Amino acid sequence: MQPPGSPPQKIALPNIHNVIAVASGKGGVGKSTVAANLALALARTITPQPSSGKEGIGRVGLLDADIYGPSVPIMMGVRDVVDQRTTPFPLERYGLKLMSMGFLVPPVQAVIWRGPMVHRALVQFLTDINWGPLDYLVIDLPPGTGDAQLTLTQTAPLSGAIIVTTPQDVALIDARKGLEMFRQVRVPVLGIVENMSYFQGEDGTRVHLFGHGGGQKLAAEAGVPFLGEIPIDPRVSECGDQGEPIVHRYPESGVAKAYQALAAMVIEQLRRTDQGPELPEVQL
Amino acid sequence: MPVALSKDGPDRLVIEWSDGHRSVYTWRHLRDNCPCAGCREERQKPPDPFRILKPNELVPLAPLRMPPVGRYAYKIVWSDGHDSGIYTLEHLRSLCQCPQCSVRAAYEPET
Numbered sequence: 001m002q003p004p005g006s007p008p009q010k011i012a013l014p015n016i017h018n019v020i021a022v023a024s025g026k027g028g029v030g031k032s033t034v035a036a037n038l039a040l041a042l043a044r045t046i047t048p049q050p051s052s053g054k055e056g057i058g059r060v061g062l063l064d065a066d067i068y069g070p071s072v073p074i075m076m077g078v079r080d081v082v083d084q085r086t087t088p089f090p091l092e093r094y095g096l097k098l099m100s101m102g103f104l105v106p107p108v109q110a111v112i113w114r115g116p117m118v119h120r121a122l123v124q125f126l127t128d129i130n131w132g133p134l135d136y137l138v139i140d141l142p143p144g145t146g147d148a149q150l151t152l153t154q155t156a157p158l159s160g161a162i163i164v165t166t167p168q169d170v171a172l173i174d175a176r177k178g179l180e181m182f183r184q185v186r187v188p189v190l191g192i193v194e195n196m197s198y199f200q201g202e203d204g205t206r207v208h209l210f211g212h213g214g215g216q217k218l219a220a221e222a223g224v225p226f227l228g229e230i231p232i233d234p235r236v237s238e239c240g241d242q243g244e245p246i247v248h249r250y251p252e253s254g255v256a257k258a259y260q261a262l263a264a265m266v267i268e269q270l271r272r273t274d275q276g277p278e279l280p281e282v283q284l
Numbered sequence: 285m286p287v288a289l290s291k292d293g294p295d296r297l298v299i300e301w302s303d304g305h306r307s308v309y310t311w312r313h314l315r316d317n318c319p320c321a322g323c324r325e326e327r328q329k330p331p332d333p334f335r336i337l338k339p340n341e342l343v344p345l346a347p348l349r350m351p352p353v354g355r356y357a358y359k360i361v362w363s364d365g366h367d368s369g370i371y372t373l374e375h376l377r378s379l380c381q382c383p384q385c386s387v388r389a390a391y392e393p394e395t
């Protein structure tokens with residue numbers, strides 16, 4: 001359960017108060033969209049910072065841990081590789097601090113790496129980037145239970161994990177696996193969020209396109225909180241493709257309000273969650 | 285959860301658990317039950333009576349470090365350089381060699 005040649009050393013991130021992993025068992029459930037919009041919603045929720053005078057600016061980070069298929073650059077409107085000589089990392093967009101492999105590698109170039117390289121890149125993103133003081137660092141994990149997940153659970157001081165699912169059984173099966181992984185490595189699961197839960201017509205009618213209640217059922221089954229439902233809105237993907245997440249572009253939309261409610265739930269769960277003691281050191 | 289881990293002489297590790305249990309292990313037992321993929325595969329092979337020992341197998345084996353891995357496991361860095369085994373807390377508990385656990389293990393059906 002570890003990339004060879006890379007002993008896991010626990011990373012200390014004293015300036016980051018909460019590190020939240022956003023995960024899913026399956027790809028395509030909108031995890032990166034949830035991570036980006038949740039980060040923005042958290043930033044909007046934070047009490048105004050006297051230093052900046054702006055709401056939450058610079059106090060929330062978003063780390064794209066999907067090394068092979070980074071989505072944060074396009075979602076945040078970073079279309080080209082970033083020249084590190086002129087633009088220091090992390091980048092800042094919409095009040096968030098951002099880091100992604102996509103800032104270093106052109107979109108057409110594939111990253112063909114084995115696990116140890118992924119491990120090294122993630123550790124560098126966490127330790128070599130000057131994140132500054134953050135209230136929340138949201139980590140957008142790749143789908144599954146592979147190297148990135150292991151690296152972060154073994155080395156990063158995760159405050160908790162959020163599992164993203166869609167209502168269908170096929171997504172729920174894999175969400176269970178993601179949940180089980182965090183349990184096995186003793187990372188607190190803050191809860192389950194159901195994305196693409198329903199479409200709301202102009203008359204207020206909700207249409208449950210992919211079934212109903214799957215996320216809630218899974219949360220009840222696993223004994224973890226259900227954090228909420230995020231509705232489908234065609235503007236979500238439009239905003240993502242245009243590089244401005246919906247929480248920023250349409251803050252009054254139903255989806256943006258669902259994300260604000262999600263952020264409030266996440267903050268509450270972080271407050272309630274007992275992360276348990278660190279393992280004692282051994283003197284040999 | 286373990287509350288304290290300490291060396292008991294040169295050959296033993298002692299773990300005090302939060303439920304009051306006190307586990308005792310020899311380092312040899314821990315190494316023989318290393319959970320890494322390489323050691324697991326090695327254990328499945330039939331013993332080779334003509335196996336030639338490598339130079340690092342001729343010197344006594346000692347643990348150098350035992351750092352925690354996340355909140356769920358420990359790894360042991362051995363004097364021969366082997367360090368890929370991650371011992372989850374459940375695995376460590378199952379390997380306990382205290383008299384009580386040894387008796388229980390002796391009567392458990394093999395899986």
